[in-house]
Amino acid sequence: MNRPFILFLYLLLAVQLPAFPSDCFIGLNGPGLKVVLDPGHGGRDSATKAESFYEKNVVLNIALEIKAQLLARGYEVVMTRETDVFIPLTERAKIKGDVFISLHANTVPERIGPSVRAMIKGMEIFTGMNMPESILLSKSKRLASCLWNSLNEVEGMNVRGNVKEKALAVLRPNYTPAVLLELGYLTNKEDLAFLTDRYCYKEIGTAICNALEEYRKPE
Numbered sequence: 138m139n140r141p142f143i144l145f146l147y148l149l150l151a152v153q154l155p156a157f158p159s160d161c162f163i164g165l166n167g168p169g170l171k172v173v174l175d176p177g178h179g180g181r182d183s184a185t186k187a188e189s190f191y192e193k194n195v196v197l198n199i200a201l202e203i204k205a206q207l208l209a210r211g212y213e214v215v216m217t218r219e220t221d222v223f224i225p226l227t228e229r230a231k232i233k234g235d236v237f238i239s240l241h242a243n244t245v246p247e248r249i250g251p252s253v254r255a256m257i258k259g260m261e262i263f264t265g266m267n268m269p270e271s272i273l274l275s276k277s278k279r280l281a282s283c284l285w286n287s288l289n290e291v292e293g294m295n296v297r298g299n300v301k302e303k304a305l306a307v308l309r310p311n312y313t314p315a316v317l318l319e320l321g322y323l324t325n326k327e328d329l330a331f332l333t334d335r336y337c338y339k340e341i342g343t344a345i346c347n348a349l350e351e352y353r354k355p356e
């Protein structure tokens with residue numbers, strides 16, 4: 138090819154490139170889903186504690202990792218808190234998005250006895266009851282089921298039983314499809330090691346991202 142023709146092609150491409158439809162860059166534009174991440178408790182509400190670990194700190198660390206992974210995949214993320222502050226449940230529930238994921242960690246009460254207490258482990262997934270609209274509950278159930286499938290694949294962690302329904306204060310008044318995840322038991326040594334290990338945060342983050350990829354596929 139002669140030089141003027143190469144120059145012509147170059148100029149043609151230079152003019153055409155910005156005019157490509159934005160869908161060509163979908164990986165950069167992201168999937169257009171706004172995720173509300175709600176690390177439970179905070180501030181004066183430390184919630185449960187095992188050894189030196191408070192639930193409020195454990196779930197915030199994990200939430201920040203999930204946020205980083207979601208942003209990297211192009212999701213929009215809103216956090217109900219990013220620092221150790223107290224936010225009332227009703228304020229959290231007011232934050233609207235396409236999905237709302239509340240993150241918690243469990244403990245078994247001391248009255249259960251030390252041997253049984255130490256044995257109980259695993260994640261739990263809840264949807265609310267009596268949400269403001271029935272479509273919200275059905276979408277929440279679908280989200281919960283995607284999360285159940287994905288989190289069950291995480292090595293070193295299991296999900297206890299099926300998705301459960303519970304009248305939880307942060308889910309009931311929520312106008313966004315919402316679930317609450319109990320990420321494991323701080324009173325179980327294996328779960329505690331998992332929930333305080335940076336590598337395991339990444340596993341949880343990846344599983345949640347994968348669940349959302351599944352959730353956003355057409356039904």
Ligand SMILES: [Zn+2]
Pocket residue numbers: 177178184192240241242
């Ligand atoms: Zn909690």
